[in-house]
Amino acid sequence: MENNTNTQNTGKSGFFSILYRTRLMLRKGDVTIMNLSILFAVIALLCAPWLVIGGAIVALLLGYRFSIDRNAVGFDKDFEHVVKDAANNVKQVVEDVTGGAHNSDNDDTDHSQQM
Numbered sequence: 253m254e255n256n257t258n259t260q261n262t263g264k265s266g267f268f269s270i271l272y273r274t275r276l277m278l279r280k281g282d283v284t285i286m287n288l289s290i291l292f293a294v295i296a297l298l299c300a301p302w303l304v305i306g307g308a309i310v311a312l313l314l315g316y317r318f319s320i321d322r323n324a325v326g327f328d329k330d331f332e333h334v335v336k337d338a339a340n341n342v343k344q345v346v347e348d349v350t351g352g353a354h355n356s357d358n359d360d361t362d363h364s365q366q367m
Contacts (some may be wrong), residue, residue, distance in 0.1 A: 272334060275321045278311060285316065 271291035276284035297304045308318070 266332075269332070274321050277319045279317050279319060281316065288318070309316060 268291065272289050273293065274290040276286075276288045276290055276293050277284055293304070311318070
C-alpha cells in the first residue's frame with residue numbers, strides 16, 4: 253500500500269504533468285487570447301514549425317505578448333488524471349451517440365412495419 257501512495261504523489265512531478273501544468277499564454281492588453289499547454293505547443297512545433305514560428309512573428313508584430321505561467325490555476329491535476337478523465341469523457345460520448353443511434357434505428361423499423 254505504501255508503494256502505491258508514493259507513486260501517486262510523485263506522479264505530480266512527472267515530465268508530462270509539468271508540461272501540462274505549464275501554460276503558454278498570448279495576451280493583448282488585459283485580455284487572454286490563447287492559453288495553451290506547453291505540451292501542446294511542443295507537439296505543434298514538432299508537427300508544423302513553419303506555422304508556429306510564423307504565427308508567433310505575426311502575433312508579436314500585431315502587439316500581442318507571450319507569457320509562461322508555471323503551475324497555472326485550474327490545471328493542478330497531474331497528467332495521468334487528465335488522460336483518464338478525457339478517456340472517460342470520450343467513452344461516455346460514444347456510448348451516448350451509439351445508444352441514441354440504436355434507438356432511432358428501432359424507431360425507423362417500427363414506422364416501416366406500421367405502413
